[in-house]
Amino acid sequence: MSQTIRIGICGYGNLGRGVERSISQQADMSLVAIFSRRGKAGVEPLNPLTTVEHLDQMIHYQDKIDVMILCGGSATDLPEQTPMIAQYFNTIDSFDTHAKIPEHFAAVDKIAQKHQHVSIISVGWDPGLFSMNRVLAETVLPVGETYTFWGKGLSQGHSDALRRIEGVKHAVQYTIPSEQAIKRVRQGEQPKLSTGQKHTRECYVVLEAEADAEGIEQEIKAMPDYFAEYETSVQFISEATLLAEHNEMPHGGVVLRSGHTGEETKQTYEFNLTLGSNPEFTGSVLVAYARAAYRMKLKGQVGAKTVFDVTLSELSPKTPETLRKDYL
């Protein structure tokens, strides 16, 4: 690669920082600028030499950036930002509101087609690598059942739900996959499992002074959608313990397909991630797909794309010759 791929980051929270770190691991990429609503004053990049700009300066970078990686949230940022920014740049986003993916794809595709850009949406590990494995597993084993287990992982949504309870000062929630359920599928069973049978939930809660611990525990365990359907454990801990022992963002999970070929031959397919940091890993995946977006655009492809539309040759920094010689 003689040409360096020039990257911009839009949005600078945990994910944006993960992307910044990942770009520094890539020989064929350079980070041109971080764009944030908060502007220069509000952002402290990991590398102090990194250019920071206010979001409204982005359009002046059209000739300086090959791919913009959008690191905003799926609830409100990305539905608005991806179509808007796809006017000016090839884009990567991690849109993960599963139910709204077709709608988001259509909105982005329209703009990206019109402005001749490549926009890869819903990149990361789920949606992303897990989605790829669900498709690949079912394609090579068409008869069978696919299971996705998440965790052990910090769930932001569930942690937020805990924090909204009166008397809770701080809290984190881990989603734990059921080892028993995973074991059954690995052995070639195809059990019917509800989400509640696949996972348990562990809550670590710091109480406000004089809060009613027993009442709060009951309130948590009864909370519909979030906890009522799950085996849930609640532990009350001190703020110091929470800050010391629960300040990381691990995650991961398993995609498992139990299938049959021939008469009754069991075949088991498993994909497994154990992530020390969810945002750093997700950032790494976004950066890899930025390379693919750049190359797809060079080849004349345009429009919205997903991980299903990208080849490994486009994704890898290695040449096709090296891939065939050393990796096949």
Add this chain to the structure above:
Amino acid sequence: MSQTIRIGICGYGNLGRGVERSISQQADMSLVAIFSRRGKAGVEPLNPLTTVEHLDQMIHYQDKIDVMILCGGSATDLPEQTPMIAQYFNTIDSFDTHAKIPEHFAAVDKIAQKHQHVSIISVGWDPGLFSMNRVLAETVLPVGETYTFWGKGLSQGHSDALRRIEGVKHAVQYTIPSEQAIKRVRQGEQPKLSTGQKHTRECYVVLEAEADAEGIEQEIKAMPDYFAEYETSVQFISEATLLAEHNEMPHGGVVLRSGHTGEETKQTYEFNLTLGSNPEFTGSVLVAYARAAYRMKLKGQVGAKTVFDVTLSELSPKTPETLRKDYL
């Protein structure tokens, strides 16, 4: 899919049978004919209604078959057959002599380009799905180490080596991955491991009458390349036991990448196959890639390809809309 993809099978051993079984699991494919050197009289297809033809009849099927799946061996069949047959058909093969893949690719590419066919080479699980995971893992985690463990699996080459020993009537050999080594990598270590440290070898041997068991065991354990570098166990069993308990062809393995993001954040990527039947699973993978070859040709692509050049959209029988809606 309104159009059925019409498949031919060239070569009918264990892999050819695996392909025949897999085609019967696909809604969008039909098996047109099996071609064999042995001709009609020498082949008994699983479905007695399947057409069987002598190899030399293949050229009369150019308008009747969309993709020819080559099920011969890598030592002598495929280097000759794939380039020859790529003149007439889109092809899939499972060429697995790693060192000769670049040479095979070049030979097939030349013919496939000239005759405007798509020829996907080296399809299966290794080379194949394992190769894809080696590339994907390294691309999303550029800093780290990748490990491939094989087994528990029946190794044809090692079983053959045992059978060549004087006094051995029959034998099978299983390659066993080292649980200890896998555990270390899963925990985020990046140990230096020789092939011998990653695997052990289990031999089940039926002796000829009056054979020297102790001498044979020593001869096995000292055999260079095959056993000397490995922790090897030898068990002598009766022919009845061998036929009853060792008549299946299990295989599988693990691709593991232990990587770092950020400062020192551990990230572990794992892909795992546990296969009740190696040829049935490999056959299933070949059949899935036949669909991709057919679609790539429809889109105007030609030449030799590998699993690195194929998108999941091209591979899956589902529409892109369904994939985005239900699998992303």
